[in-house]
Amino acid sequence: MSITHYAKRFGTFTFGFVITLVISSVLGLGPTFGGVCLAADRELMLAIYSVPKEAYENTLIPAFKRHWKQRTGQDIRVRSSYGASGAQARAIIGGFEADVAVLSVEGDVDQIAKAGLITHAWRNGADRGNVSASVVAFGVRKGNPKSIVTWEDLTKPGVEVLYPNPKTSGGAMWDIIAIYGAGLKLADPKQGSAEAQAAALLKRIQKNVKVMDKSGRESVTTFERGVGDVIVTYENELLPRVKSGRPMELVLPAETILIENPAAIVDRHVEKHKVRDIAEAFVAFLHSEEAQRAFAEYDFRTVSALPVGGPPVKAFPQPAHLFTITELGGWDKVASLLFGPQGLWTRTVEELARGK
């Protein structure tokens, strides 16, 4: 049999396959063709930051769909996308029609609001708009061979530090703000201004930073790949890794910041898709006791006080000197102080690159 013979047969088969593919796509049996499909279910589109993927995919979203069905009898479809917080915000501003934005930092939600897509005062909602919380902690290799316990330990020569890039990752912003805040707390009044000492600490730590990944999640991936001695990240990213037997340990520094992650409806899109009711229910659900307990299962700290009398939620260790973003002056002030074009962190990186 010649090749031509096989080729002819192959050609007919391919042709038939293509036709089937096109028809089934149009009919919605395969991936939808940009909207042309027969499905009539209402759809909620979520843009979520990278870190809590398991919590949402495995528990929260299925639970919400059940609740909605119970309440209204409707079956709904929930689409979700996970990526670096800043990247998701950018995508929404750039046209990604998410109905709800679940992000890592309030600054990213503000960006969406500034672009006119969120028109309600989202901070006036329950728990100031936040649905989950965590703290900044260290991840170290099993046995903590380099004895990393305090922020100062991160400045020691030969210690490689990891955290993501604050330009894309909300988590990285939290990490760096934590360093700065810790520096303020640790400052010795006899050695000059607290701000200067905090800036110095930031610089000494940044000097030891080897890799800055795009998102919090990717940063932990890099650490797992064997890079670095210590990773600065969310406590809730580290705990599951440790629990599942990965060769790493969690170290909670005495001074650290309370991370709070917001979730907000994107008004422009819920109006367009006519899913405001579903979106509002989803965000309300995230604040509910059931969701908060679920977050705790995934090693998040809760944002709202849980009602008395229910089963106790696991206790998280309390850092001796926990501080919040409000104490530091609020998100906007701190963000521009550190990450603006003349920001402390921005300048630190440039100075280090120039060898100063």
Added chain:
Amino acid sequence: MRRLFISLVWLYFTVLLIGPIAYLCVQAFGEGLTVFLNEVMRPEAVHGFWLSAEITLIVLLFNIIFGTVTAMVLARQRFWGQTFLSGLIDLPFSVSPVITGFMLILLVGPGTILGTWFGAMGIKILYALPAMILVTLFVTFPFVVRELTPILMAIGTDSEEAARTLGANEWQIFLRVTLPAIRWGMAYGATLTIARAIGEFGAVLVVSGNILQLTQTATLHIYQSYVDFNYVGAYAVAAVLLAVSFLILIVLELVKARSSVMTDRSSQMVSS
């Protein structure tokens, strides 16, 4: 000397190609066949394969049609701006995929004329299938054109002219005379197109929105798995794509072999 050279070349190939491929396959099956199959048949993975296939086939269709048209125009016609056109065709080779995706955002994003126009018509381009198809079209365009143009130039227009004088219409001429002569070149270009389309990553990363089970191609799914610490999953799906690459490679070699026979025959046709 000869031994040394051959060994060096083997070393080069091993370090660069054979080593990484072998290690990937080993790691993909590192936790056993069941785990491998589970990973490869997960809904997200299956969707990824399906979506990649869909995009590839659509892109292939466009490229075959427009690639042939463009090649015929370039090879046989003389007109003002021809060199410029020819230069444009080669451009996608030198544009980074991330930039490709970015250009589309600049072109049809929400604040732009085109973007608003499409939005008003209810057509979603960015963060949906159309954007992914468009960027893949951009990066795969040169392949078919560059394959067909020299062939068309080589075989000349004598046969077509003859057919024309015998009264055939344009369509008949194309189907009966031109197409048979260029089909192996077309097959080669098509194969390269398929390979490139399946492998597209940077551009779709920027324009897809990475929506699970909606706009995640196979490559995006691999990236998601990798980033979710699901290394075996990433390796498993990557191994599948690698197997597809090998298949493509085999087809490439077969077509090359076939193509020599055709070219010898067609050049005989021309000279006689």
Added chain:
Amino acid sequence: MSQHTVTKLALRSAAIGYVLCLILLPLTAIGFQSFEDGLTRFMDDIQQPQAKAALTLTIEAALVATVINALFGTLSAWVLVRYDFPGRAFLNALVDLPFAVPTLVAGIMIAALYGATSPIGAWLNTGGIEVLYNVPGIVLAMLFVTMPFTIRSLQPVLMELEQDQEEAAYTLGATPWQAFWHVTVPSVLPGLLTGVFLTFVRALGEFGSVVIVAGNIPLKTQVAAVYVYGEIESYNPQGATSVSVVVLIVSFLALLLLERLTRPPGQRLPALLQQVFSAQFLVLRSNSKLNSQN
């Protein structure tokens, strides 16, 4: 007008229309965006320490990859064409593999094998060589994706270059060195240059494999494509476009230079590019010549 002329014009409009919409339009969009605020703003953007560092790193790494590719590629082409040995056909087929493998998969493979978690990676690390998240990793990734270029552009030339020509030179009294310089090199040069320049241009834009293998420290291990990606993701389209435009200009200049250097009368760059990718060229040679050699 005859049906023929109508068809010709219709085809021409279709081709021109398609190419303009698909290729020219997006490029003008990016040109517009980067110069929207004027030339000074453009210059400012690329003078940003991070942008400058990304561009320098990318060009340097691409140059290193190009040199290595040129050396080993030439060697490989020579060995594949001139010698016959067990596994030759296998290696020859393998050369096309980087064309077929997705760049992301390439990056994952390289990161897996040469990262700290694999035996080889660990061994390299103890020897002080850190591949991942370092410049060697970037170069390695670039090498992978550009591997076929020099080899495939040299093979046809080497096949065509008859040993007879060299022998003829000897009989006319040339030394081996003279034969090499005056016979081999001029024939091989256009093919080599094509492969080298294509390698460079391709390496400049590489993203998928580098993003996995390389680190992302601004000013240290961040290549241009990753920098552009970061800028896109952080609401800085100007920064992204300006660096993109620089990379595009460098690529364009490189291709232009290649055309200048390799232009014997009548031969144009598109034709040379076609040779690299063209099936028939290689096969005509390989089937007839190789079987009768060595």
